[in-house]
Amino acid sequence: MKSKREDFGSIVYSCYTQLSRQGEHFVYDHVLSYQISGDLILNDGLNDYSAKDGSIRFLRRNQLLKFTKQPPPNGEFKSLSIYLNQQTLKDFSVEYNLISEKKEYNKHLCLFNDSPGLQNYMNSLLFYYDVGKLSDERLVDLKVKEVLILLLEEQPELKNILFDFNEPGKMDIEAFMNKNFHFNVNLDRFAYLTGRSLATFKRDFEKIFGITPGKWLIQKRLQEAHYLILEKGKIASEIYLDLGFEDLSHFSFAFKKHYGTSPSKII
Known part of the structure; x- marks a missing residue:
């Protein structure tokens, strides 16, 4: 099987059969990813972060990362990612009256490996992928709203990252x-x-x-x-x-x- 990437708007399914060292990556939008199989190593310039089968990770926008994708022996590297673009988040913040409180948040990524709610959510996305339903834009829009609700339930302080629409400030x-x-x-x-x-x-x-x-x-x-x-x-x-x-x-x-x-x- 050849490597492939399937884009369903805000949801992306990726599959690789060979070691992929894609070097630099600018995280343009916040993204929540589910590691279906294989290993992923992220590096933010100082530390390595490893993601194994079944891990769920949130990456905040406006950061630089290096990443290495390693398929399992005789297997495939697979992941499912939900990209949270700024317009979607602005619309959601207006609908639910959510405002960032400008608190400091220095984490490059958050892991949600022990969240039954997010695990079940990812399983539902895989089901919709398997039966060919992710091509329905209405369903994708609903699933993006659902994951935002789940994320805020799991970690309420993410509100200060998700709904902070300012550009990076001047730094050293x-x-x-x-x-x-x-x-x-x-x-x-x-x-x-x-x-x-x-x-x-x-x-x-x-x-x-x-x-x-x-x-x-x-x-x-x-x-x-x-x-x-x-x-x-x-x-x-x-x-x-x-x-x-x-x-x-x-x-x-x-x-x-x-x-x-x-x-x-x-x-």
Whole structure:
């Protein structure tokens, strides 16, 4: 069976038969996902989070993550995800008079593995998928409302995340970039996440680092690569994706240009 992704509006079914290291991912909308089979490893730049069969996780929007999808032996990686877009949440907040209280919420993800209500909800989605009912937009709309009600019952403080419609506020560029330099995303994404326009981001960045963002990112990633190879015994093929390079040849070319020798010759 080939890998596939089936999109039913706000609900997405995914199936992979091979190891999938899709590198960087910007979480644009809040998403609740059910791990049907296989293992998923998420990394937020500091920590790894592992999801096993049967796990249910909530990821908040406006964050950067790396993820690795590992199918079980001779099996398939399967997941079911509900994407909670801003318009849906705005409509729901008006209908039920729900307002964010602007409280601090620093969790990158929440696990709901012990929730019978959400487990039964996911089983109902799988049933509708199996019988071909998820193509009905009316049903999908109702199931999205249902899951919002269940989430708020399980964790009422999620109201302060789900119904906070503000864009990211201005933050410390230096701290943010030193944490997230290995995410392979466009500069406009870094600008957005630090609460700036692209032009302001570039101007503020050069004031702090004395170099353009593009040049700094390459240098920072290569410095980390040099350290990992020389001090930790890593090889180029193990680290280039984790450091934000799109492919091995690009990494090797940039490394040789910067250090005067290929990665394999500095050990």
